[in-house]
Amino acid sequence: MTKGCPNSLDHRTRIGQTRREKTRERLCEAAIMVFAERGLNGTVIDHVVRQAGVSRGTFYNYFDTIEDVLDAARVVLKRELVLLxxxxxxxxxxxxxxVAFGLRAFIEVARQNKLFLEFSARLGHQSYSFSNLLKETAPGFVSSxxxxxxxxxIPEGLIFDLMESGAISVLRRLMNGEAVDVAAFVAAMLRVLGLSYEASVAIAALPVEAPQPAEDSLLLRANATWSASQ
Amino acid sequence: MTKGCPNSLDHRTRIGQTRREKTRERLCEAAIMVFAERGLNGTVIDHVVRQAGVSRGTFYNYFDTIEDVLDAARVVLKRELVLLxxxxxxxxxxxxxxVAFGLRAFIEVARQNKLFLEFSARLGHQSYSFSNLLKETAPGFVSSxxxxxxxxxIPEGLIFDLMESGAISVLRRLMNGEAVDVAAFVAAMLRVLGLSYEASVAIAALPVEAPQPAEDSLLLRANATWSASQ
Amino acid sequence: MTKGCPNSLDHRTRIGQTRREKTRERLCEAAIMVFAERGLNGTVIDHVVRQAGVSRGTFYNYFDTIEDVLDAARVVLKRELVLLxxxxxxxxxxxxxxVAFGLRAFIEVARQNKLFLEFSARLGHQSYSFSNLLKETAPGFVSSxxxxxxxxxIPEGLIFDLMESGAISVLRRLMNGEAVDVAAFVAAMLRVLGLSYEASVAIAALPVEAPQPAEDSLLLRANATWSASQ
Amino acid sequence: MTKGCPNSLDHRTRIGQTRREKTRERLCEAAIMVFAERGLNGTVIDHVVRQAGVSRGTFYNYFDTIEDVLDAARVVLKRELVLLxxxxxxxxxxxxxxVAFGLRAFIEVARQNKLFLEFSARLGHQSYSFSNLLKETAPGFVSSxxxxxxxxxIPEGLIFDLMESGAISVLRRLMNGEAVDVAAFVAAMLRVLGLSYEASVAIAALPVEAPQPAEDSLLLRANATWSASQ
DNA sequence: GATGAATGAGGCTTCATTCAT
DNA sequence: CATGAATGAAGCCTCATTCAT
Structure with missing residues (x-):
């Protein structure tokens, strides 16, 4: 296929790897957008390849199933979320x-980034949620x-479950355009952790500054592309 | 048209309606079993009709889509759950x-009835959950x-969301055979409602008697059939 | 089924035949209406029985296929048309x-009776057309x-074909609400028969009185029912 | 993307397009054959794909409905007819x-090409008829x-309707193996246009040379294939 | 005769997957 | 590696037909 193209093997390989990486990234981004619109079950491979602008066959050079590309998308999102x-x-x-700041920051990101909001709300626990983030970036934090x-x-698994499923409920409401009392949700989680009602409400009400995504954030870029195409 | 023979039409009609009702029930039961095994997205009409032992065409005499039969199944489950x-x-x-007794009873039913457990856990908020039950049987209870x-x-919508999504998390763990500290979950919900840690733990620990399904319970019967076929 | 109804055999038989005839008629009428709306290929047995208000099984007591009921409908229409x-x-x-008066009367009937118009236009040569009428009521007229x-x-078959297919074209235009120069069509047919242009136009322009359907005309009654349900 | 290997993409694309075009043509040809045998309403997608020797899915890569492939077939036939x-x-x-030569040539094509005859006769005005041909190749001819x-x-629409429906009647007779006096039909059409009886008969009787299809005519090829399989 | 529940064959459509170029 | 045509299994849905009551 590249016969007749007089490049050195090294160069070809390097170029190839770069290109390979780029195509993969394109598929991931495309998948995030499509999943955000249609959820896991509404998405078929064709949607993803069309959004990515590659051929159907190319998809299979990188992933085997639609779930595989979801896994990859999760990893991408995790990277972005951790930074934010x-x-x-x-x-x-x-x-x-x-905990309060983390939860509110997480929800704030979703509020400001429609793409991420729809992705998370639509995929529910198949997305990359706050409890995942907590577990991976601050392991042992709760038990300490x-x-x-x-x-x-309180059993550590339980608090993670409640934070995850609760946060998803909140995001789903936000996605549907309903008014959501985020502070009340955060306060509820703090009470689950044993804080008094008064303390929970006070801490949940502390001002929190919105996370600022980096200029080159994939999430930012994809959100722009996606919002434009809505 | 059959004037002069006043009983034959009535009789025929009665027979027909009885048969019709029976087939509908069969489809509902079958649907519950299949949904319990495969969830909503994994279930296709063919699964249901095969489980029910009727023809594909018969399905369409009763329902239009797989979602329609899920709605019907929910109604059946609600009826049973309310009683229990x-x-x-x-x-x-x-x-x-x-609240504590209701939650524990709900979870206990699921623990004792594998079919209901899998149905609820697999369908999540598409099932008929505890918060539905609470809203419909005791409306206004929380706000009062x-x-x-x-x-x-606490916003009423939030507490319902948290009870529903939390209960589903619990059921999902139970379904996977994990050990679950139900009392801890119940206590957490009570704290969300504003009880102190000590009170929440104390009330969640009160003994609760297991609900006893009626002999002719559809859920009981279907669970038996289903467990046998597992 | 009629056991216990103490009628004499004769009476039962007579009643039965009357009822039988009435049900058959109902099915025919219903079929005409449905064919008028959906044509032959768009019509299924269910449409007919629902329009007739009888059960699916009853249909099979009278006809075997949808084409059979069309044949019967044609006979009904012929009877009405001949009178008109x-x-x-x-x-x-x-x-x-x-010829000119007959053609214009035929088209006039259709113009005044939407049901007949749609039936004829939609079914085309499967309907009961003017050339059928001519052949059956005045055999040998043209050759004489x-x-x-x-x-x-001119070959007799050809003139019949041209009158039939031409009339259907006219009806189709009328059905679609297009303006149609009926006199021009009639004149064209007269020229086909050998009249001069001037004679053809003159005769086609002669005043013709619109046919008056009898009060108890099935076509009239069915048209009313049908128009009401549109 | 393939910037350094400028020929490979082009080559692939060319190959692809060629293949694509060939399959499309196969489907069209197959459709013509099937429509010729069974008409529009008797034809289902399966018939076409089986005749074309492709898979069911392939059909949907080219057309959405059976009507769409009929449209495509019409275009093919038009191309051939215009040439002939x-x-x-x-x-x-x-x-x-x-007019006389055109009509006779059209009918002659059908007489010599069984496939085209059956296609046109069976599809009637859904086929590509003589009046279409006239309208598209010599617009304004009649009114001038x-x-x-x-x-x-005479209203232009009327003359087109009469030529179209008349020609179809003729073809239908030919298809059924009946003897047809084509000259009489042509003469009738001329009289419709206002010619005297004598002139109409004289012009309709002028000798006309049979149209000679090109060697690579799709119609010729398809007719051969089809006749062999009858 | 009338009823309408049940049936299943037949047609439609989507989509994951393969493969030649 | 990328491409996209071809494939066919798997679901969906309709409807003619049968049959017990």
Whole structure:
């Protein structure tokens, strides 16, 4: 196929790898957009390749199933989210504030980025949610806080489940254009962790600055492309 | 038309309606079983008719889409659930206890009835969940309790969302055979409603008697059939 | 089924035959209406039985296929048409006038009876057309006129074909709400029969009185029912 | 993307387009054959794909409905017909002769090509008929001739309707193996246009040379294939 | 005779997957 | 590697027909 093209093997390989990486990225981005619009079950391979502007056969050079590309999309989103949310959380603050700030930052990202909102709301726990983020970026955080007496005892799995499923409910409401009392949700999660009603409400009400995505953020770029095509 | 022979038409009509009702019920039961195994998106009409032992065409005499039969199944389950859970809840007890008992009864039903467990866990909020039950059998219950000062202020939609999505998480864990601390979940919900940590734990730990399904319960019968075929 | 109804055999039989005849008629009428709306290929047995208000099974007591009921409908229409058009044609007039009056009366019936119009236009040569009428009510009319020198020689089959297919074209235009120069069509047919241009135009322009359907005309009654349901 | 290997993409594209065009043609040809045998309403997609020897899915890569492939078939037939009939008509002859020659050539093509005959007869006005041909290849021809006094006044739509429906009647007779007096039909059409009986008969009787299909005519090829399979 | 529930063959459409170029 | 034509399995839906009551 590249016969007759007089490049060195090295060069071809390098070029190839770059190109390969780029095509893969294009497919991921395209998939995020399509999943955001149609959810997992409404999406077929054709939607993705058309959005990506590649041929059907190319898809199979990178992924085997539509679920595979969802996995890849999750990884991409994780990378972006970690960058965004980490900045919003001051690691010197008490655990309750860190949870509150993290949750609110996560929801704020979704509020400001329609693409991410629809993706997360539509895919639910198949998306990359806040509890995933927490588990991976601050492992052991909750149990340490419990041991330290900052939170009251609760099975770690349960609190993750409740934060994840609760956050998804919130996002789904936001997606549908309903008014959502985010502070009330955050306060509820803090009470689950053992804070008093008053403390939960107070901390949930603390001002939080919105996360600023980097200029070259894939999420930002994809959101722009996608919003334009809506 | 059959004037002069006044009974034959009635008789024929009665027979027809009985048969019709029976087939519809069969389809509903079959649908519950199939949904329990494969969820909504994994289920196709063929699965249902094969499980019900009727022809494909018969399905269309009763329903138009697979979603329609899911709606019908939900109605059936609601009927059964109301009967089961109502018995477990003493209406004279304080609101917190009623919530705690209701939640635990709901989860207990699922624990004892594998079919219902898988149906609910697999369908998530497309199933007939605890918050549906609460909303329909005791409308206004939560807001009254908030007004009465038994619970602390929280948007009603939020508490329903959290109970529903939380309960589904619990059921999903149970379905996967994981150990679940149901009392901890119930206590968490009570804290969301504003109870103190100690009160939440105490009430969640009160003994609750398991709901006893009636002998002719569709759920019981279907569960038996289904478990046998597993 | 009629056991216990103490009628004499004769009476039952007579009643039965009357009822039988009435049901058959109902099916025919219903079929005409449905064919008028959907044509032959768009019509299924269910449409007919629903329009007739009888059960699906009853259909099979009278007809085997949808084409059979069309045949029956044709017979009904023929009966009605013969009554209507015959009155409009004075048998003492010269052949050219008789043809002209007959054609115009036929088209006029369709113009005044939307049901018949749509039926004829939609079914085309599967309907009961003017040439059928001519062949059956005045056999040999054209060839006699040719022999008598009133018309010029032309194969009889050809003139029937042209009148039939031409009339259907006209009806189709009428059905679509287009303006149609009926006199021009009639004149064209007269020229086909050998009349000069001037004679053809003159005769086609003679005033013709619209056929008056009998009060108890099935076509009238069915048209009313049908128009009401449009 | 393939910038350094400028020929490979072009080559692939060319190959692809060739293949694509060939398959499309196969489907069209197959459709013509099937329509010729079964008419529009008797034909289903499966018949076409089986005749074409392609898979069911392939059909949908080219057409959406059976009507779409009929449209395509019509275009193919038009192309062929224009070539064939144009040759038979001397544009310097008087309008009446041009009409007469055109009609006779059209019918002659059908007489010599069983496939085209059955296609046209079976599809009627859904086929590509003589009046279509006339309208598209010589627009305004009739009205000019009327203005020039060569034909007598008649609504243009009417003359097209009569030529189309009349020609179809003729073809239907031919298809059924009946003897047809084509000259009489042509003469009748000329009289419709205002010619005298004698002139109409004389012009209709002029000798006309049979149209000669090109060697690579799709119609010829398809007719051979089809006749062999009858 | 009338009824309408049940049937299943037949046609439609989508879409994951393969493969020659 | 990329392409996109071809494939056919799998679902969907309609409707003529049968049959017990």
């Amino acid at each position: 949310v980490k900045d919003s959380v001051d690691f010197d603050r008490p655990p309750a504030e860190r 806080a419990i041991e330290a007496g900052e939170f009251r005892p | 859970v109502k018995d477990s809840v003493d209406f004279d007890r304080p609101p917190a206890e009623r 309790a908030i007004e009465a000062g038994e619970f602390r202020p | 058009v015959k009155d409009s044609v004075d048998f003492d007039r010269p052949p050219a006038e008789r 006129a040719i022999e008598a020198g009133e018309f010029r020689p | 009939v144009k040759d038979s008509v001397d544009f310097d002859r008087p309008p009446a002769e041009r 001739a009327i203005e020039a006094g060569e034909f007598r006044p």
